[in-house]
Structure formats: structure tokens, C-alpha cells
Amino acid sequence: MESYLAHIQRDPSDKIIAVQSVSKHCHNTARYAAAALEPVGLSAAGEAVGLLHDLGKYSEQFQDYIKDGAGTRGSVNHTFAGVRLLLERYHHEPPEDLADIAAELLALAVGGHHGGLFDCVDDQQKNGFRHRLTKKEIGYEEARDNFFRFCINQEELDQQFQAALNELTPVLEHICAMTGEEVSDERYDQETAFYSGLLARLLLSAVIEGDRRDTAISMNGAAFPPARSGEELEQMWFTLLTRTEEKLNAFSSKTPIDQARRMISNQCGQAAEQAGGVFRLSVPTGGGKTLSGLRFALAHARKYRKQRIIFTSPLLSILDQNAKEIRKYIQDDSLILEHHSNLVRTEENSEQLDERELLTETWEAPVIITTLVQLLNILFSGKTTCIRRFHSLCNSVIVIDEVQTVPSKMLSMFSLAVNFLAEICGVTVVLCSATQPCTEQIEHPIHGPIRDIVPYDPALWQVFQRTDIQSVGSMSLEQIADFAVKKLEHVDSLLIVCNKKNQSEHLYSLLKDKSFALFSLSAAMCVTHRRDTLNKLKSALGQSSQKTVCVSTQVIEAGVDISFGCVIRLSAGMDSVVQAAGRCNRSGEAGPGVLAPVYLVECQQENLSHLPDIQLGKDATQELIAEFAARPEQFQHRLDSDASIEYYYRALYRREPAGHHDYCVKDRPSLFSLLSLNGQYAQEHPYYFNQAFRLAGTLFEVFEENTTDVVVPYKESEALIAGLCSEKAQRDPFYLRSLLEAAKPYTVSLYQYQIDRLNEEHSLIPLQGGALGLSGHYSAETGFSMGESNLEFLWR
Template structure:
């Protein structure tokens, strides 16, 4: 009997079929190739070879021939290969490396269409469930498999795979010993192997179903990096080196270039605002990639505003857009052909491009999220250079996950990781620290840093919110342009209302405004500044990063030092004044931050630093922006965190994501019968379901701002209801006219009849009268009680 894995209809109506054997070999080769650079080629190959063993059954063949989409997934085909690995290689007499290798491969096979828990919250054992499942035609599948792939070949491949796994487990044991971090890293190893299988399976299936779409790249990318480096350095050679700032930027770039010859590892890049960090890190990545034959370069930014700014620089100085994939929500795809759209979708799924520009959310999802589309990209991190911009924005709740993942990428995945920030977090002092302090790529040099000394930080006496408008008005008498950055939207709205004057232009920016509204305000604000008009801008932290704009003075309501430094970066940004300009920080004495825990913690740590600085300024570098001061700040932040708080605590489960992804003590305890038989006890599926980088209890609402009104009308029309492609294009354009609302806001708006669904409930739209072009989203509560609004 012939066994088929997939079928497709040809243009002439004939049916083509791919045999299971051909699919297994194609998947195995691709999975092995993905893991070659990290010494796991045989492990990946064998997992790919057995991943669809369950398709060697009559039940699956009948399902395939029936071609009923409604029955998708109704025939189990992932359990058989999982059981085969466990029965043949996990039995009595198996060595520890063989047991671990068998479990890793069995997990990859069993999870390639969806993660499963090795021990779940009900204390059920994932491997046992798959091995004991009845009516899956296991014996018939095994016999059919072995008729095409000899058992001796499988055993020989397993012996090589076990040796590969033994090597990695030895390194993990040496680094961590028998502790929880060791178990967590083992879980990441399982995810990596699974990633390669998913990539192999989807890649081979896609090639059969629709033909190869993707451009292929040489196995050795060194010559590609060499050519792009020469192009970049040719453009850099044209830069002037006359002013102190230009000379300092050149020196920083040269030091990054020289550092590229260092062995791969985890490094820090701390460059002052305006120091040319994007170009210097790109130059380093290209040079390091050429020397160490890296597979790809990955540039990560926390905010879309920063990403888009960095992307423009990277595109210009790489000089070949065909090398670059941008993976983020603001990519505009209009004008692309169907074939180009299909290719882009494939690239996004696999990150099969030499240079990736993406968000922190996408990177962390790749490492921890539960969807197989996210897991698939993990293999693309192997043998790469990963540059993470503004690393201090990694949420405090996931410091443990982040540190251990970065360590794994560096030590087990042959990746080089560059942590960029002007306020470097003390990751080596976290609860689960980086094992070694990352080396500075450009050690602080006062002779260089002096060129970027554009501001002076001044601490003001505490003031109540109602006292601030009078003080701001006084400053506007002597200041041409002033930026005030608040911690809450309600504070910004209140100050905007109380400081309006005919003597100057007033501007407002907050997350309550849709992106297009903020872009329009920024454009008007830049125009006013360029004309040297007198302006006051009241904003929230949305203006602090990735916004290239400069004011004569800045006021920052006390927050974390990372936020204070970012706000300071909007003052005298271009060195317009040779004399340092003031950046004021003021503690809002009656501020309520109960629901904003991270902001409150950062504010408390900053106040602690300022008090310490008053007592011993010389021990803190004589400057609140010094490395010593920033280190003090982060240690104060970490001290304030409860035990386990950095582990991503999950209240509903009574445990943490770290626990679920490590040894799973919450469920794989002494009362869990049989758990001791397995090395892998992680609750992968449960952990993936709970993982989210940022709070996701918001609902996106399309607002009637500018073209948003037309888009709402379009989505209510007949064409969007019946034309899926047109609807998708309109929804993509509408993203710039959306605002995220919290459950309490949603409830208020629904009670007022201010929300309605459009296009068969594919989106929500806000009614006229509930969006103000100046302050954004408004409700009756927010109009009258600015300082009582929950953020």
C-alpha cells in the first residue's frame, strides 16, 4: 500500500501526491540543517524523520482522500512517533543521555502541531498519555515505517543524536549544576529542537503544495556581510569629523568595529543619545558576522517608533533591501502582488532572511509564547547576531526568563547578543542573574562623553498636581519651548487644560490618541519648533523614545531613571545650545500610582537614588546620569521586588512561568505518580498560554479621527463584508486609527452606547463625540475627574 502525506490539485485538474517517505526525508533534512550550527544536526534529522510516522495508517490515508476540511486534525498522527521513541530508546538499560535524547525528540514529534504539558495542572503525564493512547494503529504505523526506513538506520542516527545531546547536557551541568536553571535551559533545548521540526515540516509541506517561494542564501554568509560592510564603511567615510560630536561619533564607531573581532558572547553597548548607536551597532554586526560566519543579523526594538527610525537607517546603510525582512505590525503591504504577499508571509513565519528587523514582543514570543508559529522562529536565532535596543524596557516580571534565554542563546545556540541602552539594567544582579557581567563594547570615556553633555538634571521640591500649572506658566515666561512628561494620561490632560494660553502654542501627546493623531501632532509640533515659535507640549511617556525632537527645557514627573534619561534625550537634542539646558524632575506629591506598579516602583527607586546622591554624590559618580548612579537605581528596583516576582508569577495557577518551564514543582511534586520516570516535566502548553509580554486586556477600537471616519464607513459597507482581501487591506490601514481601551473604559463606553461593531464584528468602532482631536479618547468620567482616572 502506498502512503501519502499531502495532495494538491494541479492546474489541469489532476491530483498530485507526496509520499510520507518523501515528506519525512525532506523534513529531516531541513530540521537537521537548522540545527547544524549548534551541533544538533542528527537530533534534528531524527526528530524530523519520525515526526509524521502516524501518517503510515489506513485511517490517515482515508482522511487525506476524503479531503474534508471540517475533519482537520481528527486523525491523530503525532502520537505514533512519540511512542516509538519512548518504547525503543527510553526503556530499561538506557543511559542518561539516551533517556534525555529520547524525551527531547519524542516531545518535538508530539508537539509539532501544538505544545503539550509533560506534567499538566491535573498532574497528567504527557508522555504516558501519548504512549498509552488506544486505537491509533501504532503497530501498523511502525511496521510501515520500518519497511521504508530500516531500524538499523534509525538506531545509528539515534546513537549520534544521543552523543550530541550529551555534549549540550554536559555544558548545562557544568554551568548550572542540578538546579532549577538547569531544568529551564533543558526546556529551552526542547523548544529549540521542536522549532527545527516545525520549520522542516512547514517548509517541506509548503514546497510541495505551492512550490519553493523563497530565495535561498549561501550556507556561508561571510561574503555577503563583507560586501555590505564595505558599502556601509564607504558611506561612513564621507561623514565630516570636525565638531566634537562628529569626532566622538567616529571614535565610538571605530571602537565598535574593532570589538567585532572578539569571540561571540553577551555584550553591552552604552552610547549617549546622539552618539550614533544604530550605525555603530550595524557596523559591529556586519563585521562580527563576517569574521564568525553568522547566519543572520537580528535587530530588536521595544517600540514601533524606535523600530521605524532604526529601520530607515539600516535600509539606507545596508544598501540592499532584498536582504532585509521587517516583522512588525506597521509594515504596509499595499501594492504587493499575490506572489509577493505569499513570499512575505513565508518569511515572517520562518525568519528566513539575512537581516531581520523586529520588535521585542516578537523576539520574546519566539522564545516563550505557545503558538507554533512563534516556536517555529526559534531555530532562526541559532548562529545569529542579536542586537536588542533599549534593553531596559524588558518587563521586570520576566527578568528571569529573559536572562536565562539570553544565556541559552549565547552558550548553546552560537548567538552573539548585544544589549543596548543608555541606562543599562544590572542583569547580573537579578534574582536569576546573567552568569557573567557582559563586557562593555565601548567603555565609558569622559573625553568622548563630554561632547554629548547637553543637559543638567535639576530636582525640584515636591509639588501637588494643582500647583504645577502655575510653575509651568512661570517657566514659559523665560523658555521658548518646554516639554512636560507625565506618568498618567489624566495628569497630562489636566495640565493641558490648566496651562492653555494665547501666549504660546499648546500640544498634547498620549496613548489615548490613535497613532495617526500622534503623528499629525508631532508634525505640527516639529514645524512650530523649526519656526522658533513659543510652544508647550504636555505628554505621557509615548514621547520619550524613538521621537526625534528637541526642546529648550524638559520637566519630568518623577519616574524610573530610565524614563528620566529618555525624557532628557528630548532636551537640547541636537546641541542647539552650547550651554547645558535644564531637565527638571519633580515628585507629584498627591499622585496615585496604585494600578501602575512598575511606574511606582521605578519612581520609588529614583527617589531613593536622589536621597543617596545628596548624602554621597562622589560615590555615585558626581552625576545622577553616571554609571554608578544607574547601577544604584537598578539595585533599588530589584530590592523592592518580592521573591519570585521576576519569575513571571501567574496568580491563577499559584506558580510562575519560570517554575512551569523549569522543573514544574507546582504540579510535578511528590504526589504526581510517575513523574519521576521522566527528565522533562515542564508544563510547556500551560506556560505558553499564559505568556504575554505586555498587559493584553485591552481592546482595539477604531476611532473617528481624520480618515478613520472614512474607514469606519468603508468597513460598514457591502464590499468589506463580502471581499476578504479588501477587508484585510482596510483593517490594516485602520490600525493607525485605533486606540486600546481597558475593560473599565469598554464598560463605560458600552453603557453610553458609544461602541458598535463593524463588518460582521471583525472590529469595534467608537461613536462620534467620544474622541477629541486634542486629548484623544474621552468619556464622561475622564472629562470631569482627570486625576481620578484609572490608567
């Protein structure tokens, strides 16, 4: 009987209560990794990586460590051995053929299953493969021999490698053909290397999934739902589609807008019959994009037996609105996972599985509702919790709402990732926006042609023209407040959208105590607070006896089904301006043919030095306004026409510095460079892969500011914070998970300087599960504020 152990579970008294052999764990991991990659035809590759990932545990050094139980996590290296076996047995220096590339791919996944993909060449020009081949005192020969004795013999391993190579060969050949012959050799090599890196990430995702899943099942008794067969998937999607279409068909078709929305929805249902790839869903604001996108996704998933549908939104306010709509039509919460705030923090370099990682979502639900940030983290973050979910994207439909909000700094990486998902992973990608970016203008574009789900129809679009965007020059905040009061004489409701929270706070204070209902909305308010405020705001808008004003940041701009009689937007990019206009006269309340005013104001003395993307967008908008004033007929006399939006994006891309879309990093090569050829660091290294994966993963963040989610004192969260401080939460992981899930709608994201200051004031409470709670500093009107404090919160 094998005596080499992969895991040992102990009770609080340090008594051993469960063990698992290395052989059992490797075979189980191989089976789960193979299943994870089966949708893309790489199950043999997944099985190979799973078998080899813990080869290093077959050493006496590791066995002494794990049986002692007193060692420091990660103090015994066990990930290098599998890498070394693959490279010694199947690799030539330099690479000679696809078998060598396949060996490197498998080695990257084996060597990265705990800490993420390692640097093939780091910023000190150290070669990660060579380092793993030459590392001393890791018990390699002993571990290798025991692996062949207890887990799989040499002949079987050779057969497994050949099966993996047979699967990987057509994928690698496809990657080499993806760029096209018309581009320069350098760009071809860059993109080919980038795609190959994503393939390595996909393999790593599968082995992390298999490793964590087997550990959770074997050592913690976790239960995972069984995978659905193709027939079961088709039947499930058919049921959901039928349910959705029945509700959609019950909608009224009395008004022209109702009729136009129905026509758009029907076209989405018909377009779903087309084969997968990349689609564009461009409909005017108010055209029913969420439900039309849902109909397309369900119909397409049914026809092509997709594993899941993933809806992403750029802002929590949009996600909250969309999730509510989607749940109404799916009518089965057991099929839906809403994932948008991860309070569970894990140790990324732990030798043993961090139990808190078991509290994170694995994205196995058929319908995922999440944020754009989560999707981008899955694609590019170095955290194993993010990498783990990559395989869950395969054979899915991904609907990216408000795609124009993808940060421009990462457009190259995003576009190429979309190509990889569509062409290698069998993903159907739907890019949704009323202001589609001109992706063909960037150096590394999404492969075209991108198919329009709803072709442009001037007559259909005319129905949704309900506003007139007007530039009214420059004003101070005080003048903007006076301007708002004056405009309120002619309408019953007014929305002011600001670029910065301090602007909205100041305008709120200037407008307070007037003879109208006043509301504030911003990301400084937790989701529950924003939801409550929106409900109160909608109720106020429905009362004709009182005028209503809302001062907001960009959180209200998209996905929020609300309508005002007039909008004032502080100058920003035209994509934001058009979204703000979508909150005006949304259902034609002003009357047939009446265009409600949307005033575009340049705020005097506005400092956007810490928001360079907003400043670039604002400058491009000002250029458009100047051109529009000179030749309005060129833009169909509308600032929001297709011609205007195209001019805006071209102006924006001209203003952005060279290489901006490649994710530039101060004093470093761009992340795109690090994830492709890595030319600055990699010089004549004898391997195909030269990427600095770990460095790039560490540097990647969707937004540059370092933010932390904090549970705020709002309504029921007081009891949740108390629960998260309790001994029961420390002892009971299931109780802890329920509290963390319940706390998600009561969190706000704070910058590091805010966290530091709050720590100095002792206003942050450490909670179980790695979370933080806020004591005071929260206003019932405007949300989090450094100036608001109520230290009695937890102790009254």
C-alpha cells in the same frame, strides 16, 4: 505506490485538486528541519524529528478522516504515535544516560508540532509522556508498521537516532557545564532544566518550520528565497558595511559631539573583531547608539558569517525611528523585514494548517527590525507562530535596544535565555542602554563578564553632559501646568512626560488654547499618527517665532531624535528619567557648557496601583533623591551619574519581593519554576523532563493586560478597512496580506475592557484575516479615546 496521504487540497466545489503522501511530507519536513538546525550542528536531530512528526497519519482512522473532508479539525490524534515510538524504542524509565534524554527531547518536538510543547507534568500531576504511551485507540501499531514500510525502515531509524544522539550529546554536556560550580545544587538543577527546555523548544521550532514550509510549498505553491552560503553572507555583509561606513565617514566632525560620536562609532567597528558572546553597548544619550550598533553588527556579521541581524526596540516609536535610520544605511528594502504588529490570528490547536498562518513572517530576511515583545514571545510564548521563529535566532547578531525595558518580572528567564542563545545557538547579543541594569545582582544572571564595546571614558562622556536633573518636589497636575507655563518664559520649547495617558490628556486640556503651539503624543495614537505629529513637532521646534510645548507619555522617551529647551518629568524610575532627559538640549543648542534643566516632579494623588513596576521604580528614585540630597559628592553631584544609576538599581531590586524576577503568577508557581524543575507539580516522575511547557506558554505575556490590535480611522486607513471588509479579501490571500501589511501603521493596542465596551456600542468592525477595525472614537489631536465617537466614519 503509497496510498497514505498527509494533505489533500480541494477546490470550492470540494473536488480534490492536489494530494501529498505522508512519506513525501515527512521526508520534505525532515529536510527543511535539518536545514533550520544546521547552523547549530543539530541537522540530524532536526531530520529525525521531521521524519517522525506525522507518523500517526499512517493509520486508517486518520486516512478516513482526511479523505472524508467533513471531519472536525483535530478530531483524529496523529501526534502521539511518534512520541510513543521514540519512548518505546530508545527510552528507559527512569532515564539512565544521555540517550534517554535525547529520546525525550525528540519526543517533545514530535508531540508538539501542532499545539506547542506539551506539559511533561501538568498542574494535576498528569504525566504527558505516560499519557502518550498509554493512549488507547490511536492506531499506533498500524501506524508504526506502515511508517517502517513506507517511510523509513527500523535500521535506518536506529541510525538516524544515533546520528541525532551524537549531535545532542556535546550540547547536553555543555548545558550541564553552563551554570558553574560555585552555585548551590538547587540553582544548578533549576538552570540546567531551564536550558534543556529551551533546547526542546529549538528542536520544536525546526519541525514546525519544516512542516509549515513543506505544506506551503506543496499545497499552496508558496516560494521561499534560497538560503545564502557562507561566502554569500560574507559578501552581502561586506557590501552593506562598506556602504554604511562610507556614509558615516561623510559626517561632519566640527563639533565636540560630532567628534565623540565618530570615536564611539570607530570603537564599535574595532570591537566587532572580537569573538561572539554577550556585549554591552553603553553610551550616553545622544551618542549615536543606533548607528554605532549597526556598524558593530554589520562588521561582526561579516567576519563571522552570521545569518541575520536582529534589531529590537521596546516601543513602536523607537522602532519607527530606528527603522528609518537603518533603512537609510542598508539602502535595500529587499533585505529588511520590519515586524512589529501581527494582525493575523491563528488557531493554535488546529489539526490542519491554518491558511492565515502562511501570512505571518518567517523571519528569513537578513535584517529584522522588530519589537522587544516579539523577541520575548519567540523565547517564551506557547503559540506555534512564535515558537516557529526560534531557529531563526541561531547564528545571528541580536541588538537589544533599551535593554532596561525588559520587564523586571522576567529578568531570570531573559538572562538565562541570553546565555542559551550565546552559548548554544551561536548568537552574538548586544545589550544597549544608557542606564544598564545591574544584572549581576539578580539570582539568575547573564554569564559574565559582559564585554563593553565602548569602554567608559570620563573625557568622552563629559561631552554628552547637556542637562541637569533637578528634583523640585510634589505638585498637582494643575500646579504642574502652571509650573510649565512659568518655565516657558525662559525657553522656547518644553516637554512634559507623564506616566499615564489620563495625566497627559488632562495636562493637554489645561494647556490648550494658550499662546504657544501644543502637541500630544501617546500610544493611543497609531504609528502613522505619531509619525505625522512628530514631523509637525519638529517643524514647530525649528521655528523661533513660536514657543512649543509637547505633552507625552513614555513613547517619546527613547529613540526619538528630537530636542527641547526644557523637560518636566513626572517621577518614575531613573532609567525613564534619564531617557526623558535625552530629549533635552540634545545637540547642545543651549550653548557650550550650558546644562539645560530637567525637572523631576512627584505628581500628587497619582494612582499607580495598576502600574506596580512604575511605582517600584518611582519609590527607588525617591530613595536615591533622598540619599543624593544628603551626600551629593557620593554621586559626583549628578542624579544621572553611573554611581546614581547603580544605587537606583540596587534600591529597586531591594524593594522587589523575593522571586519577583522569576515571573510570579497569582495562585501558581512562577513561570521560571514551571519551565525548570516544576517542583510543585512534578514529584517522582520517571522522566528527565518535568516542565509544564504548555501551561507556562499559556500564562506568558510580556505585559499582563490583555490587549488587541485594532485598525483605527486615521487618514488612508478608511480605504484599508473597507478593503478588509470586502469579498476580494476573503477570496484572495495575497490581496489580504497586502492590506494587512498596509494596515499595520494604523493600529493601536486596546485593553480588553475597552474592547468589551466598544463591542457593546457596536463600534468594532470584524475584518478579514482576524483583524478588527474601529468606527469613531479617534481624535486627530490625541488619538484613541473612549469619549471620541464618529459613527459616520465608515458610512459617509
